[in-house]
Structures are given as structure tokens and as C-alpha cells.
Amino acid sequence: MSEMKTAAYICSGCELGDKLDVAQLSKIAQKEGKMALVREHEFLCSEAAVQIIRDDIANEAVTHICIAACSRRAKTEAFHFPEVAMSRANLREGVIWIVAEGSEHDEVRQDMADDYVRMACAELKKMKLPQGNPNHAGNKRILVVGGGMSGLTAALEAAEAGYEVVLIEKENQLGGWASKLWKRVPFKQPYAEPQDTGAAALAAKVTAHPRITVHLNSTLAETSGAPGRFGVQIAQESGASVTEEVGAIVQATGFSAYDLNKLPELGGGKPNVTDQAGLEALARAANGATIKRADGKEISSVVFIQCAGQRDDSGTHLPYCSGHCCATSVKQAMYFKDANPDVDTVVMYTDLRMPGMGEDFYRSAQDKGVIFTKGKAAAVETSGDGCTVKFRDLILDEDTAVNADLVVLATGQVPNAGVDLEAWNPIVTAAEGGSEEAKVQRVELHKTSVLKLNYRQGPDMPQLKQGFSDSHFICFPYETRRTGIYAAGPVRRPMDMLQATEDATGAALKAIQAVENASLGRAAHPRSGDLSFPSARLEGCTQCKRCTVECPFGAIDEDEKRYPVFNESRCRRCGTCMGACPVRVISFENYSVDTVGMQIKAVDMPDEFSEKPRILLLACENDAYPALDMAGLQHHVYSAFVRAIPVRCLGSVNTIWITDALNSGYDGVMLMGCKHGDNYQCHFVKGSELANYRMSKIDDTFKQLGLEPERVITHEVAITDHARVAQLINDYAAKINEIGMSPMKAFA
Amino acid sequence: MNDLNRQAIANYKNDFLREVEERVEDGDWVRMCMQCGVCAGSCPLGNAWEHTPQKLFMMIRAGKREEVLSSDSMWMCTSCYNCIVRCPRKLPITHIMHGLAHYAHKLNMAPKGQPTRDIAKLFWDNLVKTGRVNELKFSLAMYFKDGFMQGIRNALAMQAVGMGLVKAKRLNPMEILGGHKCKDQGGIHRMIAKARAIEAHKKG
Known part of the structure; x- marks a missing residue:
């Protein structure tokens, strides 16, 4: 692109012409915005008007256009001009729909619209048309780690969608836990009887599939690269090593059973006490006949103890519920009842949790005569030939006991997630500091890694909670903080087989999305298709490492001189690095410190005696900005003194914007981002949390400047908060009125 | 102890649930109770009872024959049918209560001097x-x-x-x-x- 030629198009439709002086807006675009071409139209999103814009691009060599009409989130199909850079002034949702009706508000309404036109013109001049990531690669193969139910499903789904798959499994056969079961919990009508697992058939299908390569007895030795160009070394048991190149990875490494020996009070480790996996082995040995104990005795009574070493709030055992164990015990009790209805089967539970169609399965078990006892097991004593379960009956509120030939403990799922980065990072820091002990620890810990990534951020994915692999749990379950790598199945959260297969399908689709976007040099989710990418002016970089540390996605490595190395394909384009950079050298073509900074400076600042304060609102474009649009749509009135600028994520807010705003006379700055903390809703996981942290540090600056700390305020906003955002703005405007106009106006 | 009682004990040994299923009117429903407690919470006379229907069903499963049959709880039922209407598992609870009372009476195990009886x-x-x-x-x-x-x-x-x-x-x-x-x-x-x-x- 050679010469920049700007054009502004101002719409007077949707009552914009009735409520605003459009001629004045045109004048501002021309005189102050310095737009080379300014046109007005009474119906800008109409085919005719869009054609005018197209003609200008074609005939007048327009390269940058400013649309002053509705919100940037509206009419996106009409205003779709991928060949030029574009800014939008939000006059409809942002001005005429939210400013109070009546001629007494004409002045402030017009002021607001004038400023939004000034801002859009200022932004436009700093924008460049994104060209796409030049360092992209187009490998579209998908690596699936783990050959259990989740892994097999992911592999088959991806292969059936036309993608080549490499599947690695550490054992000598496919099928994982599913291949060790006698039957599975029913997933089809009428949900009454245990069903065949189907693992063998699925494994056969995968093995025979022309697009799937299976490596048995194999683990990962090293993983490097980024989406579209992952290089993986596969270590085989024989000692041989295979190198494969893939575009995306699905981690379906499943779970291990909680160690029975950690439950001695419930008889763990003693004879005639087993876990659910142990019972499956006995059932497979019986092959449909009466189930016998390990010592050969036919079992005539069995007690299943639910939540054994789970849902434990004492901190000794697993604190969570594994989700599948109630249905599994019901299924296993049916093994006994189906072979011989005279066997006494007791399921001892505190809360029976039967997700999905489990209620029908539960009813079927009751019908077969399985006894359900609401009780908490206190101890299992093994004496001679059988066991005695001492328990508290929670309905009859008494301590009692029951005898059984066999006790089955429903233990939980422990994820095979690899290295916990929280433990890894301090060891690496110590090892780099020269500690010999830490160096040994680092080697030992690295052996337990699953993915063996060579990222500077550590060899595995971050863990979300309780050792489960990363997942954007609330909004985008299969997405992790390692772009192009997706967790599926019980490694991500505890789940049953049906949920695991659904999970695997979702993860396979995410992997496909990642390889397709990577091959075009575009961002993966959640800014899917975005062609912009971060670049750094390295001559200004001070090697402070804030960008590499704060990037939520581990997209930035460091070279030998400790300069950041951007892996564009791993990047999600949130701009957290841009917000972090103290010397402001990181930018995107169409989103930078300047594009926002110039908007802030473009606002016409009334003097301190005008009684017209100015409030800057930096709103996350994922949740807060749509909520503001919705407030407009619902005609919630809010203060006309506010000037809203959408940001990619609150994490991309550079503190220079706040300082600039306050120095140029703004009376207050509002930040609206997503919920952070344990149940975060931030699309970029850490963005809003980092913004909040950075803002907490800004207080000292205020004190030095002699400004009230209330001049900057941060809010958590959800997309549904349309009434609340209006209220928050009005409350803040009242607050600003209370503390008075900014003393900085005099210096601006 | 009457003959019927002696015979039932000999017949069912400790399996009181089976005894109830086979001998008590609508007793075969007891196994389908899921212990949610809605019946206990819905009974207008609930706090006048020693045992709620939920508890009685649990006691039957736990084999508490003597306690169940000598309980005066099922005699307190006024047949308002609140429990039947509300039971999510559709158990005919009122009928089971009357069935239990009748069975206890036949075995002469119902409480002596119980006014309803x-x-x-x-x-x-x-x-x-x-x-x-x-x-x-x-x-x-x-x-x-x-x-x-x-x-x-x-x-x-x-x-x-x-x-x-x-x-x-x-x-x-x-x-x-x-x-x-x-x-x-x-x-x-x-x-x-x-x-x-x-x-x-x-x-x-």
C-alpha cells in the first residue's frame, strides 16, 4: 500500500439526521479529522451507498475509511471492506440512543457525536491494513496423544473430517480404560441395562483408517513449534525415535485411578477390598457368570462405598466429585444382580449423582433389587472370610454396620496432566540460578511431562484446578492457554465415557479450526480469522521480559539476548503484551498504543468552568462493549459526558493511556472488563486480572500527582449487564460531580 | 407372638424387605424410594410422627422389622394424599402406610392402645x-x-x-x-x- 487516502462517510439514517447536525459532523471530519473525502448519506448501509464506498475505493484510491453511523458491531456485512483499513464512529448505539430525549440535551448530544467523529478520524490515521502473519505454515495433520476412548474418538472424528492424524499410545494396545471394562453405563434408550463398551470396534476402526497413523508403546520426547508447524519426536519403547510434523495437538491422556493404598481406613490394600477397576477385572474373568473373589469364593454379598477418597474437605484426599462413579457402581451392582438376583448388593452413598439419563438407570437398578443406603462409611474391617462396613446411616441417624463378602471402593479420577507449571517454574528459576539440587529436580520433573514442550513457559499446559489440564472452563471448554493444543476427556475435568467422547469431538473440531487458521496466517479463537499480529520495535526493547511472562498463551519465547521472539501462530491477538510493555514498542497494524492514544487526545476538552466533565471509558470489546450496545438498544439513558473506546481485552490497556487521559484533562477513567479470578470469564484468561493488578499499582502515581484515586475505576461487567453498565456510568458521573472537575484541565 | 408372625419370621429370616414386598399391600414399591424426603416434608402431620414414610422405607431396607411393625407412625396417616401427589418416583405412599398398618395388625405387632387402631x-x-x-x-x-x-x-x-x-x-x-x-x-x-x-x- 503506497499513499494513504482517507475518506469519511456519515450516515443520517436511523434518526441520526433528526437528532444530530450532520453538516457539522462533516465539517469536523474535513477540518479537524483532515479526511480527504467526506460524504453524507441518508441510508449508508443500503446497497447504493455501499456501492458508492466501493467505487471510491476502486476509483479514488481510498485506502482508509471512517464510517460514522452505528456501532462497529452492527451492519458488519454491509460495511465489509477487507481491502482497506476502517474505523467506526458509533453515533447510533453510542450517542442518540443513550442520550436523554429533548432539546435541552441537544448540545451535549452533538458534543458527543462530534467527539466520536474526531476520535474515529484520529484512530484511522494511525491504522494500517493487517497483512496476515508472514511466518505461517500449513501443516494440517493432527496429533492425538492418548489412545483411550477420548483419543480414539478425536482421531476418528478428525480423520473422518478429512485430516491426517497421528495417534500415539503409551501402552501396547488401544482402548485405554474402556478396553478394561466388562460393560459400560448405557448411553442409549431405554438406559436400563449395561451396554457393550464398543472400545474394540472403535480401536479396529482407527487402526484400519487410511488417514490415521498409530504409534503404540510410544511417548513424546519433544514438542516444538507452533500451530501449523509443530515438530514432535516420538520415543518408542524399543528405543527408536520417530519425528513427525503436525499442525495441532489433542491431549487425551485421560486419568489414573486414585491410589487405594491411601485409604487404609476403608480397607484399601486389604484382601476382599477392591476398587471399581478391580471389580471390572473380576467381572471380565466371570464372563457373565456369578462373580468370584480373587480367592475363588463366589460372592453372595457386596457393598459399594461411594465417594471413597473423594469430595473430601479435610485436604487429605481428592476434594472433587469424579462424576462417573455413582453410575459405575450402579452398573457394577447390576453385574451381580443380572448373574444371580439373590446376591445382596448395597450401594452406600451420601448423594447419588446420576448425570445424563442416569435417573432411568438408577430406577432400573432399584427394580432389580439393588439396595441403596444413604450412609457415610466410617471404617471397613476385614476379618477372616469377609468384611464389615461400619457406617453412619444418614436417614436413621445412627451408627450401624453391614457385612459383605466383597467391598468395592468408588475412588476418583486423577488426571494424567503432566508437569504442574506452578511447581516447575520455581525449580527452573533456581536451576538457572545455579542450584545443583534444582537441576536434578528439573531433570526428574521433566521426565513426568506428557507433551515435553520446549516452550520457555514450561513443558506442559498450565493446570486449571486440582491438577486438571487447562481449559477455558466457563466460555470455551476445549480451549487451553497453549494455542493449537487442546485437552479432551478426563484429563480436562472428571467425566464419564459419554462426556469424554463428546469432549473429544469438540477438541478435534478446535484442532481443525487451529490448523486452518494457521495455514492462512490468521488468529485462532477467540479472534478467529484476525489477520493482525503483534510486532515489536526491538531497538527500543529493554529486555524486561514482561511481555514473555504476562502473555497468557506462552506465545512469546526469548532469544539468546533475551529479546522477545513472537510465535505469531500461538498468539491470540489479545494485546496483553502491548498493555504490559513499559516502553510501548509492541503494536498491531490496526490496534496500537497510538490508535487508542490518538483517540483519547482527539476529544475536545471543555474548560474547567464549563460544567462538562469528560469521562474516558475503556471497554472490553468481548463483553463490556456489547453490553453498552445493548444498553443503547434498550434505550437506557446514560451520561453524555462519557467517551467510550473499545479495547481488545482489558489486558491490552497500557497505563500510558490512563496517564495521557488524566494529563489532558479527563475527569475520570472507567475500565470495564470481564470477571476475573477463579471463575474468570475473560476471553483471554488473564487479561482482566492483569489489568486489575496494573490499576492497583497506579494509586501511587495518583498520590504523587495530587489526584483523587477515584479518578480511575475498574468494573467487572458481563455481556448481560446492559442495565447495569448504564447505572455504573451514571453513578460514576455523579461521583465525578461530587469530587469536582480535574485540576489537570488548567495544564492541558 | 401369633402364628402368622412366627411363620413370617421363619419364612423370611432377616430379609424384611422381601417380606414387605410379598406380604404388604403395595409393599413392592418400597425398593423404588430414592430417599429424597419429599413425603416427609409434605406430610401435614409429619412432626407428630415418630417415623416419616422416608424413614420407614429406609428402616424396611435396613431390616428393622420389630421397629417398623410396632411403630405407630402409619396409624397416624389421615389419607390426605399429599405424599402420593408429590412423590417424584410415584410411590403410592398412603396405600403403603395403610398396608403396613394392616400387616402389623394382622401380626398383632401394632402398638397396644393406639387410638386410631x-x-x-x-x-x-x-x-x-x-x-x-x-x-x-x-x-x-x-x-x-x-x-x-x-x-x-x-x-x-x-x-x-x-x-x-x-x-x-x-x-x-x-x-x-x-x-x-x-x-x-x-x-x-x-x-x-x-x-x-x-x-x-x-x-x-
Whole structure:
């Protein structure tokens, strides 16, 4: 692109012409915005008007256009001009729909619209048309780690969608836990009887599939690269090593059973006490006949103890519920009842949790005569030939006991997630500091890694909670903080087989999305298709490492001189690095410190005696900005003194914007981002949390400047908060009125 | 201990749930209870009971034969049907309560002096004799069920009400001499005998 030629198009439709002086807006675009071409139209999103814009691009060599009409989130199909850079002034949702009706508000309404036109013109001049990531690669193969139910499903789904798959499994056969079961919990009508697992058939299908390569007895030795160009070394048991190149990875490494020996009070480790996996082995040995104990005795009574070493709030055992164990015990009790209805089967539970169609399965078990006892097991004593379960009956509120030939403990799922980065990072820091002990620890810990990534951020994915692999749990379950790598199945959260297969399908689709976007040099989710990418002016970089540390996605490595190395394909384009950079050298073509900074400076600042304060609102474009649009749509009135600028994520807010705003006379700055903390809703996981942290540090600056700390305020906003955002703005405007106009106006 | 009880104990040993399933009317529903407690919370007389239906079902599963059958809880049921309407598992709880009460009575394990049981027994005996309820005899039997002196005291306390009923022709003192009967008294007796035989055939 050679010469920049700007054009502004101002719409007077949707009552914009009735409520605003459009001629004045045109004048501002021309005189102050310095737009080379300014046109007005009474119906800008109409085919005719869009054609005018197209003609200008074609005939007048327009390269940058400013649309002053509705919100940037509206009419996106009409205003779709991928060949030029574009800014939008939000006059409809942002001005005429939210400013109070009546001629007494004409002045402030017009002021607001004038400023939004000034801002859009200022932004436009700093924008460049994104060209796409030049360092992209187009490998579209998908690596699936783990050959259990989740892994097999992911592999088959991806292969059936036309993608080549490499599947690695550490054992000598496919099928994982599913291949060790006698039957599975029913997933089809009428949900009454245990069903065949189907693992063998699925494994056969995968093995025979022309697009799937299976490596048995194999683990990962090293993983490097980024989406579209992952290089993986596969270590085989024989000692041989295979190198494969893939575009995306699905981690379906499943779970291990909680160690029975950690439950001695419930008889763990003693004879005639087993876990659910142990019972499956006995059932497979019986092959449909009466189930016998390990010592050969036919079992005539069995007690299943639910939540054994789970849902434990004492901190000794697993604190969570594994989700599948109630249905599994019901299924296993049916093994006994189906072979011989005279066997006494007791399921001892505190809360029976039967997700999905489990209620029908539960009813079927009751019908077969399985006894359900609401009780908490206190101890299992093994004496001679059988066991005695001492328990508290929670309905009859008494301590009692029951005898059984066999006790089955429903233990939980422990994820095979690899290295916990929280433990890894301090060891690496110590090892780099020269500690010999830490160096040994680092080697030992690295052996337990699953993915063996060579990222500077550590060899595995971050863990979300309780050792489960990363997942954007609330909004985008299969997405992790390692772009192009997706967790599926019980490694991500505890789940049953049906949920695991659904999970695997979702993860396979995410992997496909990642390889397709990577091959075009575009961002993966959640800014899917975005062609912009971060670049750094390295001559200004001070090697402070804030960008590499704060990037939520581990997209930035460091070279030998400790300069950041951007892996564009791993990047999600949130701009957290841009917000972090103290010397402001990181930018995107169409989103930078300047594009926002110039908007802030473009606002016409009334003097301190005008009684017209100015409030800057930096709103996350994922949740807060749509909520503001919705407030407009619902005609919630809010203060006309506010000037809203959408940001990619609150994490991309550079503190220079706040300082600039306050120095140029703004009376207050509002930040609206997503919920952070344990149940975060931030699309970029850490963005809003980092913004909040950075803002907490800004207080000292205020004190030095002699400004009230209330001049900057941060809010958590959800997309549904349309009434609340209006209220928050009005409350803040009242607050600003209370503390008075900014003393900085005099210096601006 | 009556013969029926001895025989049931011998038959079912410790498997009280099976005994209830086979011998108590609608007892085969007990296994389907999921212990949600909605019946216990819905019963308008719930706090007057020693055991709620939820607890009774749990006790049956736990094999507490003596405690269940000697409980007075099922005798307290007023048949309001709240529990039946609300049970998410559709258990006919009211019917099970009556079934349990009847079974306990047959085994002679129901609590002695339980007023509901006493009234039910007096009412039944009064009714089957002639095929018609003799209200005067029924009232007197009620007054005197706890002894002669107590009967006199009860009758004196109710004197004014009784006289009022006589004056309003709602109570005929001559009923004391036998009272009115249905046409085919023998037929009634044969019907009841047949019903008993069918019941015995169906349950245990």
C-alpha cells in the first residue's frame, strides 16, 4: 500500500439526521479529522451507498475509511471492506440512543457525536491494513496423544473430517480404560441395562483408517513449534525415535485411578477390598457368570462405598466429585444382580449423582433389587472370610454396620496432566540460578511431562484446578492457554465415557479450526480469522521480559539476548503484551498504543468552568462493549459526558493511556472488563486480572500527582449487564460531580 | 407372638424387605424410594410422627422389622394424599402406610392402645355384625373402651351433646336393643369371608 487516502462517510439514517447536525459532523471530519473525502448519506448501509464506498475505493484510491453511523458491531456485512483499513464512529448505539430525549440535551448530544467523529478520524490515521502473519505454515495433520476412548474418538472424528492424524499410545494396545471394562453405563434408550463398551470396534476402526497413523508403546520426547508447524519426536519403547510434523495437538491422556493404598481406613490394600477397576477385572474373568473373589469364593454379598477418597474437605484426599462413579457402581451392582438376583448388593452413598439419563438407570437398578443406603462409611474391617462396613446411616441417624463378602471402593479420577507449571517454574528459576539440587529436580520433573514442550513457559499446559489440564472452563471448554493444543476427556475435568467422547469431538473440531487458521496466517479463537499480529520495535526493547511472562498463551519465547521472539501462530491477538510493555514498542497494524492514544487526545476538552466533565471509558470489546450496545438498544439513558473506546481485552490497556487521559484533562477513567479470578470469564484468561493488578499499582502515581484515586475505576461487567453498565456510568458521573472537575484541565 | 408372625419370621429370616414386598399391600414399591424426603416434608402431620414414610422405607431396607411393625407412625396417616401427589418416583405412599398398618395388625405387632387402631377395630366389629353402623353402640363402646368408671365419666361429659342429638332425632335410644340391620346379613358375612380368603391367597 503506497499513499494513504482517507475518506469519511456519515450516515443520517436511523434518526441520526433528526437528532444530530450532520453538516457539522462533516465539517469536523474535513477540518479537524483532515479526511480527504467526506460524504453524507441518508441510508449508508443500503446497497447504493455501499456501492458508492466501493467505487471510491476502486476509483479514488481510498485506502482508509471512517464510517460514522452505528456501532462497529452492527451492519458488519454491509460495511465489509477487507481491502482497506476502517474505523467506526458509533453515533447510533453510542450517542442518540443513550442520550436523554429533548432539546435541552441537544448540545451535549452533538458534543458527543462530534467527539466520536474526531476520535474515529484520529484512530484511522494511525491504522494500517493487517497483512496476515508472514511466518505461517500449513501443516494440517493432527496429533492425538492418548489412545483411550477420548483419543480414539478425536482421531476418528478428525480423520473422518478429512485430516491426517497421528495417534500415539503409551501402552501396547488401544482402548485405554474402556478396553478394561466388562460393560459400560448405557448411553442409549431405554438406559436400563449395561451396554457393550464398543472400545474394540472403535480401536479396529482407527487402526484400519487410511488417514490415521498409530504409534503404540510410544511417548513424546519433544514438542516444538507452533500451530501449523509443530515438530514432535516420538520415543518408542524399543528405543527408536520417530519425528513427525503436525499442525495441532489433542491431549487425551485421560486419568489414573486414585491410589487405594491411601485409604487404609476403608480397607484399601486389604484382601476382599477392591476398587471399581478391580471389580471390572473380576467381572471380565466371570464372563457373565456369578462373580468370584480373587480367592475363588463366589460372592453372595457386596457393598459399594461411594465417594471413597473423594469430595473430601479435610485436604487429605481428592476434594472433587469424579462424576462417573455413582453410575459405575450402579452398573457394577447390576453385574451381580443380572448373574444371580439373590446376591445382596448395597450401594452406600451420601448423594447419588446420576448425570445424563442416569435417573432411568438408577430406577432400573432399584427394580432389580439393588439396595441403596444413604450412609457415610466410617471404617471397613476385614476379618477372616469377609468384611464389615461400619457406617453412619444418614436417614436413621445412627451408627450401624453391614457385612459383605466383597467391598468395592468408588475412588476418583486423577488426571494424567503432566508437569504442574506452578511447581516447575520455581525449580527452573533456581536451576538457572545455579542450584545443583534444582537441576536434578528439573531433570526428574521433566521426565513426568506428557507433551515435553520446549516452550520457555514450561513443558506442559498450565493446570486449571486440582491438577486438571487447562481449559477455558466457563466460555470455551476445549480451549487451553497453549494455542493449537487442546485437552479432551478426563484429563480436562472428571467425566464419564459419554462426556469424554463428546469432549473429544469438540477438541478435534478446535484442532481443525487451529490448523486452518494457521495455514492462512490468521488468529485462532477467540479472534478467529484476525489477520493482525503483534510486532515489536526491538531497538527500543529493554529486555524486561514482561511481555514473555504476562502473555497468557506462552506465545512469546526469548532469544539468546533475551529479546522477545513472537510465535505469531500461538498468539491470540489479545494485546496483553502491548498493555504490559513499559516502553510501548509492541503494536498491531490496526490496534496500537497510538490508535487508542490518538483517540483519547482527539476529544475536545471543555474548560474547567464549563460544567462538562469528560469521562474516558475503556471497554472490553468481548463483553463490556456489547453490553453498552445493548444498553443503547434498550434505550437506557446514560451520561453524555462519557467517551467510550473499545479495547481488545482489558489486558491490552497500557497505563500510558490512563496517564495521557488524566494529563489532558479527563475527569475520570472507567475500565470495564470481564470477571476475573477463579471463575474468570475473560476471553483471554488473564487479561482482566492483569489489568486489575496494573490499576492497583497506579494509586501511587495518583498520590504523587495530587489526584483523587477515584479518578480511575475498574468494573467487572458481563455481556448481560446492559442495565447495569448504564447505572455504573451514571453513578460514576455523579461521583465525578461530587469530587469536582480535574485540576489537570488548567495544564492541558 | 401369633402364628402368622412366627411363620413370617421363619419364612423370611432377616430379609424384611422381601417380606414387605410379598406380604404388604403395595409393599413392592418400597425398593423404588430414592430417599429424597419429599413425603416427609409434605406430610401435614409429619412432626407428630415418630417415623416419616422416608424413614420407614429406609428402616424396611435396613431390616428393622420389630421397629417398623410396632411403630405407630402409619396409624397416624389421615389419607390426605399429599405424599402420593408429590412423590417424584410415584410411590403410592398412603396405600403403603395403610398396608403396613394392616400387616402389623394382622401380626398383632401394632402398638397396644393406639387410638386410631382401637377406633378402627371397634368400627369394623360394629359394622360387620349387622351390615349397618350402630352409632349408639359405637359411641358407647368408645366411651367404655378404657374401663367402666372412665366410661361413666365420658358419658356424663357428653351428656348434653347426646340429649341434643336425641331431641333433634339424630340419635335413637332404642338402637341399644339390636338396632337396624341390612336385608341380607348372611350375604354380608359371606362376602367378607370371601374377601379374606382372596387376600390370604394373594399375600403370604
